[in-house]
Amino acid sequence: MPPVKGAQKALRLSLPGAPETWHYIPGLPGLFHPVTPTPVESIGLADDEAKAFGDNESLHVELVDVTADEAKAANEALAAAGFEALSGVRSALPDRETSEERDRLLAGAASAKAVNPNQED
Amino acid sequence: MSMGYLECRRETTGAPGKESGAASAFAAKTIYLPIQSFDWDINPAMLRRDDELRGANEPLVFTPETFDPTWTITMRMYPDALGWFLNSQIAAVSTAGDGIITDLGGAVIPVGATRHRFAAPYSVGSLPRTLAMRSAYTEEGVFFEHRGMGVESIQVQSQDSGGCILTIGGKATYVARIADPALTPAYESFSIQPFPKSRATLGWLGSTAPTEDVTIQLENPLDYSHTFGAASRWTDLVEYSDTGIPQVSGTIQKRRTLAADYDALIAATRFTALIGFISESIIASAYPYKFYAQGSSSSAYSGGKIDPQTNARRTGGNFDFAFTRDSTVSSTFEVVNATASYA
Numbered sequence: 299m300p301p302v303k304g305a306q307k308a309l310r311l312s313l314p315g316a317p318e319t320w321h322y323i324p325g326l327p328g329l330f331h332p333v334t335p336t337p338v339e340s341i342g343l344a345d346d347e348a349k350a351f352g353d354n355e356s357l358h359v360e361l362v363d364v365t366a367d368e369a370k371a372a373n374e375a376l377a378a379a380g381f382e383a384l385s386g387v388r389s390a391l392p393d394r395e396t397s398e399e400r401d402r403l404l405a406g407a408a409s410a411k412a413v414n415p416n417q418e419d
Numbered sequence: 420m421s422m423g424y425l426e427c428r429r430e431t432t433g434a435p436g437k438e439s440g441a442a443s444a445f446a447a448k449t450i451y452l453p454i455q456s457f458d459w460d461i462n463p464a465m466l467r468r469d470d471e472l473r474g475a476n477e478p479l480v481f482t483p484e485t486f487d488p489t490w491t492i493t494m495r496m497y498p499d500a501l502g503w504f505l506n507s508q509i510a511a512v513s514t515a516g517d518g519i520i521t522d523l524g525g526a527v528i529p530v531g532a533t534r535h536r537f538a539a540p541y542s543v544g545s546l547p548r549t550l551a552m553r554s555a556y557t558e559e560g561v562f563f564e565h566r567g568m569g570v571e572s573i574q575v576q577s578q579d580s581g582g583c584i585l586t587i588g589g590k591a592t593y594v595a596r597i598a599d600p601a602l603t604p605a606y607e608s609f610s611i612q613p614f615p616k617s618r619a620t621l622g623w624l625g626s627t628a629p630t631e632d633v634t635i636q637l638e639n640p641l642d643y644s645h646t647f648g649a650a651s652r653w654t655d656l657v658e659y660s661d662t663g664i665p666q667v668s669g670t671i672q673k674r675r676t677l678a679a680d681y682d683a684l685i686a687a688t689r690f691t692a693l694i695g696f697i698s699e700s701i702i703a704s705a706y707p708y709k710f711y712a713q714g715s716s717s718s719a720y721s722g723g724k725i726d727p728q729t730n731a732r733r734t735g736g737n738f739d740f741a742f743t744r745d746s747t748v749s750s751t752f753e754v755v756n757a758t759a760s761y762a
Contacts, residue, residue, distance in 0.1 A: 313605045315448025317499045317757040318531070320608040324422065329608055358449075358605045382610035 305363035307345045308335030308372065313358035320379040323357060329379050335362050336376060337369040422557040424604040425452050425492075427550060429507060435549040436566030437592040438651040442551060448761060450503050451604035452494055457554060459490040459565065461594050485645060486653045488591040490568060495613035496575060496583040498698065498708040498756035502535045504587050505752055506761035507548050507570045508639055508665070511535040513760055516703070523711040523753045524620070524695055531703025533759055537752040539744070541639050541665040545658055549592075553600050562599055567592030569643070569657050574636040575696075575712070582613035583696060590643045593653045614696040614710060622693035628677035631735065633694055635669040635712050637752070667712070667742040667750040668721065676725045676734045684720040684738060692718040692742065702757050711753040714742035 311321050311330040320329040328341030338348035352361030364372065427450050430442035466484035473479065494500060502511065513535045514520055516528035528534050550568040571589040578584060621630055640663035643654040659665075673680060682688065692714030698707045723738035742750035 311605060313449055313451075315446070315450070315758070315760065316605070317607065317611075318759065319611055319757050321605045322608050323603055323605045325603065330605070354603075356601045356603045358603070379608060379610065383608040 304366045306366065306369045307338045307348050308362050308364045308369065309338060309341075309343075309348055309352060309359040310335040310362050311358060312360040316358075320376075320383065322383070323359065326351065326357070326359070329376060329383065330359055331375075331379075334372050334375055335364050335368070337364065337372055340369075340373050340376060423555045424557070424602065425454055425457050425555075426450075426553045426600075426602055426604065427452055427503070428552075429503075430549045430551050430567070433546050435569075435592055435657050436551055437649075437655040438566075438595075438653045439649075439655070441564070441566055442549070445551065446762065448503070448758075450500065451606055452492065452500055453497065453606055454492055454494045456493040457490070457552075458493075459488060459554075459591070459594065462487045462489060483652060486594075487643065488565070488594050488653075489588070490565065490591055491586065491588040493584065493586050495581075496585040496696065496710070497607070497611065497613050498710065498754060499607065499611075499758050501575075501585060501710060502754040502756055502758055502761060504570060504573050504585070505537045505637075505754065506535070507550055508541045508573070508637065509537055509543065509548075511537055511754075511761045513762075515759070516706070516755075522709055522755050523693060523713050523751065524709070526706070526709075528755060529702075529704035529706050532706055532755050532757065535754045535756070535758070535761065537754075539665070539667070539742075539749045539751070541637060542659045547639070547641055547657055547659055549657055553597070553602070555600070555602070560599070562597050564595045564597045565591050565593075566595075567654075567657055569641040570639065571641050572636060572638050574634060575710075576634045577616040577619060577632045577696075579616060579632075582615060583619075590641060590654070590657075592643065592655055592657065593651075610700060611708070612698060612700045614698050614708070618697040618699065620693075620695035620697065622691065622695075623671075624679060624683050624688065624690040626677065626679035627673070627683075628680055628735075629674040631672040631674050633669060633671050635667065635694060637665070637667050638663070639665040667714070669740055670723070671738050671740060673736045673738065674733065676736050680720070680736065680738055681725065684723060687719045687721075689717045689719050689745075691716045692740070702755070706755075708757075709753070709755040711751075713751045713753070714740075715745060715747045715749050717743045717745040717749070719743065 429446040436442040465481040516532040568591040574586040640660035644656040649655040696710040721741040725736040
């Protein structure tokens with residue numbers, strides 16, 4: 299495949315059969331979608347770090363190239379998804395009585411915050 | 420916090436995985452379930468020989484003889500997982516939303532959402548669908564592979580807080596302790612919420628009393644056998660049971676006792692049932708995730724009782740119901756979500 303002009307690196311969720319929604323992977327910053335790739339720059343990753351994640355078969359992400367326009371659209375979708383994910387955590391937290399469940403929710407929140415670093419807790 | 424996970428796939432060969440080998444093919448979809456609990460038991464049976472005449476008045480040494488695994492998953496009712504487990508009973512009829520097709524509630528399904536329908540009967544042929552899972556107890560460095568997992572029960576239960584609950588249970592052929600499969604789970608973001616009771620809908624018997632909660636259960640009994648010549652202590656054959664048929668039933672909890680429910684019970688009055696769960700999360704074009712359980716016009720109360728009469732203004736009751744067949748299918752489940760296919 300010829301290189302995409304002005305391409306940026308992005309990570310796309312490769313979990314087979316995943317619903318077309320944003321996902322998080324514990325330990326990775328950011329959110330990932332099976333259709334809309336996540337520009338690596340927007341989640342604070344260098345290209346070589348992203349390539350290492352994409353090459354790691356235990357992680358359900360693959361490294362792809364996106365155009366500047368695709369990256370812009372993805373960043374807008376990602377920001378909205380991060381906001382929604384944090385809202386979801388916020389509404390879920392009061393219901394969770396065990397510390398384990400709270401910890402799990404907060405881990406998901408950390409992934410979501412990677413795409414919205416300026417959002418308040 | 421545990422970094423453990425439960426990875427799930429569907430076996431597709433018609434021959435379930437067993438001790439002699441994993442299934443040779445799996446459906447494309449892999450799902451990591453955000454479980455609250457995965458409770459499994461290999462139910463070991465030991466060969467004991469204390470009844471033999473050996474001149475010993477104490478327990479004799481025993482050896483393992485058979486294992487008959489069972490399992491139960493408890494989790495919140497998430498739309499993708501619900502569709503996946505229903506698809507473990509019978510293949511979904513999946514139709515992409517196009518702004519024309521409708522859900523069982525009559526709403527038009529937009530592009531971006533997919534409707535998955537599952538209609539009775541929930542068994543085809545003699546061999547049921549089976550699942551395979553890998554459970555990781557990461558902190559303890561212990562990992563298990565579960566094969567030939569048949570689903571005998573899918574239960575949906577409403578409750579005031581904490582989200583509606585999905586409980587799935589069944590049997591399995593084999594459980595092996597395995598090396599670290601070195602997987603990293605991926606979960607839907609928290610923007611996808613479980614179905615809440617607060618937006619549930621109910622189409623039910625006319626003049627029925629106010630409802631507190633509903634439990635719906637799809638039961639599909641399975642037989643697991645130890646076949647002769649299998650050279651295994653574990654079960655190796657999975658079949659639909661001949662002692663029970665797949666059926667959808669449940670319990671509806673009434674806040675007050677009204678004549679209509681009591682009269683319907685003693686007359687086995689038929690009515691059409693439509694229980695809907697609507698999510699607060701949106702799939703596309705303001706259309707939310709949905710789940711419907713529809714009973715034919717021959718749905719009826721099959722049992723139940725009024726609560727004890729006490730010094731109280733209100734007396735509720737619990738009524739069992741069943742979805743039965745007349746000229747149309749007894750029941751249909753429908754999940755509308757963002758999953759394109761469960762094939």
